[in-house]
Amino acid sequence: xxxxxxxxxxxxxxxxxxxxxxxxxxxxxxxxxxxxxxxxxxxxxxxxxxxxxxxxxxxxxxxxxxxxxxxxxxxxxxxxxxxxxxxxxxxxxxxxxxxxxxxxxxxxxxxxxxxxxxxxxxxxxxxxxxxxxxxxxxxxxxxxxxxxxxxxxxxxxxxxxxxxxxxxxxxxxxxxxxxxxxxxxxxxxxxxxxxxxxxxxxxxxxxxxxxxxxxxxxxxxxxxxxxxxxxxxxxxxxxxxxxxxxxxxxxxxxxxxxxxxxxxxxxxxxxxxxxxxxxxxxxxxxxxxxxxxxxxxxxxxxxxxxxxxxxxxxxxxxxxxxxxxxxxxxxxxxxxxxxxxxxxxxxxxxxxxxxxxxxxxxxxxxxxxxxxxxxxxxxxxxxxxxxxxxxxxxxxxxxxxxxxxxxxxxxxxxxxxxxxxxxxxxxxxxxxxxxxxxxxxxxxxxxxxxxxxxxxxxxxxxxxxxxxxxxxxxxxxxxxxxxxxxxxxx
RNA sequence: GGUCACGUGGCCGAGCGGCUAGGCUCUGGUCUGCAAAACCAGCUACAGCGGUUCGAAUCCGCUCGUGACCUCCA
Numbered sequence: 001x002x003x004x005x006x007x008x009x010x011x012x013x014x015x016x017x018x019x020x021x022x023x024x025x026x027x028x029x030x031x032x033x034x035x036x037x038x039x040x041x042x043x044x045x046x047x048x049x050x051x052x053x054x055x056x057x058x059x060x061x062x063x064x065x066x067x068x069x070x071x072x073x074x075x076x077x078x079x080x081x082x083x084x085x086x087x088x089x090x091x092x093x094x095x096x097x098x099x100x101x102x103x104x105x106x107x108x109x110x111x112x113x114x115x116x117x118x119x120x121x122x123x124x125x126x127x128x129x130x131x132x133x134x135x136x137x138x139x140x141x142x143x144x145x146x147x148x149x150x151x152x153x154x155x156x157x158x159x160x161x162x163x164x165x166x167x168x169x170x171x172x173x174x175x176x177x178x179x180x181x182x183x184x185x186x187x188x189x190x191x192x193x194x195x196x197x198x199x200x201x202x203x204x205x206x207x208x209x210x211x212x213x214x215x216x217x218x219x220x221x222x223x224x225x226x227x228x229x230x231x232x233x234x235x236x237x238x239x240x241x242x243x244x245x246x247x248x249x250x251x252x253x254x255x256x257x258x259x260x261x262x263x264x265x266x267x268x269x270x271x272x273x274x275x276x277x278x279x280x281x282x283x284x285x286x287x288x289x290x291x292x293x294x295x296x297x298x299x300x301x302x303x304x305x306x307x308x309x310x311x312x313x314x315x316x317x318x319x320x321x322x323x324x325x326x327x328x329x330x331x332x333x334x335x336x337x338x339x340x341x342x343x344x345x346x347x348x349x350x351x352x353x354x355x356x357x358x359x360x361x362x363x364x365x366x367x368x369x370x371x372x373x374x375x376x377x378x379x380x381x382x383x384x385x386x387x388x389x390x391x392x393x394x395x396x397x398x399x400x401x402x403x404x405x406x407x408x409x410x411x412x413x414x415x416x417x418x419x420x421x422x423x424x425x426x427x428x429x430x431x432x433x434x435x436x437x438x439x440x441x442x443x444x445x446x447x448x449x450x451x452x453x454x455x456x457x458x459x460x461x462x463x464x465x466x467x468x469x470x471x472x473x474x475x476x477x478x479x480x481x482x483x484x485x486x487x488x489x490x
Numbered sequence: 491g492g493u494c495a496c497g498u499g500g501c502c503g504a505g506c507g508g509c510u511a512g513g514c515u516c517u518g519g520u521c522u523g524c525a526a527a528a529c530c531a532g533c534u535a536c537a538g539c540g541g542u543u544c545g546a547a548u549c550c551g552c553u554c555g556u557g558a559c560c561u562c563c564a
Binding site: 030031032033034039040041042043044045046047049086171172173174177178222243244245246247248249250251273274275276277278281282283284285286287288291316317320321322325326327328330332333334335336337338339340341343344346350380382383385386387388389390393396397399400402456459461464465468472477478479480481486 | 492493494495496500501502503504505511512513514515521522523524525526527528529530556557558559560561562563564
């Protein structure tokens with residue numbers, strides 16, 4: 001478990017060696033989706049990023065508790081503290097019970113995350129299931145003097161908090177600047193300062209999702225759930241908190257303030273933030289309406305899409321960029337990822353058929369070291385794949401007979417590729433999935449292709465080409481090899 | 491307006507002081523009945539202008555451009 005994993009800590013603005021608070025245990029919390037719409041490409045990024053982290057930590061032998069929440073209440077439409085609850089709004093539009101909306105999109109989110117081969121989190125708590133705990137934290141913050149009640153709503157007192165602790169340390173903001181820069185929005189006259197945020201909000205009569213409390217019939221503020229649920233399941237201090245960069249301010253800043261105000265100390269050791277997916281250089285997001293849902297990507301059913309892209313193509317596409325860089329969507333980039341991935345899996349299959357000889361013309365240990373160095377360097381998956389592709393060239397050369405490998409090295413190389421491709425990067429061979437359990441198809445293909453080989457032997461190329469062309473039309477690609485043939489579904 | 495990022499070859503995308511990133515595309519070659527795959531070779535790079543340095547895509551300054559956050563967003 002001795003690892004050299006370094007992760008970029010947004011709080012410190014630099015890479016730090018990862019040292020868990022209570023080894024071998026690791027606690028990680030990631031902000032999940034607000035379930036009021038179909039998950040889109042943007043949701044896949046943190047899903048995949050923190051899945052790789054989760055997988056790698058487990059690979060290193062840590063006992064990881066991975067908590068990812070479902071936001072199903074308290075997330076408002078306009079200003080954080082005025083306006084309509086997103087879930088309730090969607091429910092009214094669709095003539096549904098709010099929890100029906102929540103369930104529908106939660107299911108869809110799970111389906112898509114599973115398709116992307118992300119492991120389910122250890123705990124996936126819902127905000128609506130933790131109203132009692134949220135009320136308790138509101139009371140705690142009130143008792144500690146960092147919140148005030150006004151007309152049944154409770155607000156966090158940023159100015160007061162800032163005197164003892166520092167508000168804005170994560171996002172690099174200072175309260176004085178906020179004072180002059182925060183937009184004045186209507187309905188905020190209850191607050192002492194415009195940057196104060198709601199911990200508990202009194203519900204308007206038409207508001208559907210509401211719970212009784214000491215202050216009013218109302219609902220919790222959006223930022224509260226993450227502080228509450230991370231504390232409940234990971235303790236007052238835990239290792240890693242992840243989320244999208246767009247949540248850095250105000251959401252994560254408020255989380256820090258709430259947890260600190262309630263518990264007296266900061267809770268998170270390493271803050272991690274994934275960057276955005278862009279489209280034509282602009283952030284892909286709900287508010288801009290320029291998002292492509294995962295449904296649309298998987299089916300190709302969107303005006304910007306030239307074709308469907310498989311979940312693994314999407315996953316690989318993301319892993320070819322560093323998680324802290326923006327990643328620009330385009331058909332060309334996705335197609336390149338699709339082909340690259342296919343080349344990687346072709347090499348994996350080749351690797352498993354390789355024959356050993358008495359010497360190696362390649363340094364497997366050096367490759368292994370490079371791969372670990374890459375992943376240890378703040379999950380640098382693009383570098384990791386660059387090294388794996390160097391290995392692909394070698395694997396293909398061994399198959400072609402221009403390079404060689406010993407039996408021991410071969411075993412080592414197989415393990416290396418298996419560990420990194422499947423266990424850590426979390427990729428899977430989708431073609432193999434299809435082929436599995438289709439023994440009949442295998443038999444039929446053997447018959448067909450052996451017939452073709454005979455035709456070739458007899459120089460009956462018209463027949464052999466016809467078989468190849470017709471199969472191609474049916475979505476099956478034939479590759480002739482030295483001593484036979486290979487085929488794969490496209 | 492404030493705060494902070496970023497601008498790399500046809501496309502995507504690493505690198506963060508000296509050493510080929512990688513993937514995809516393109517061109518030529520080897521192999522093959524042809525094709526595909528594979529292998530070999532090649533092709534256009536570091537926004538601009540200064541500065542620091544023996545040496546800069548990489549550090550500093552300025553200019554131009556793009557974006558993010560400051561309001562819900564992964």
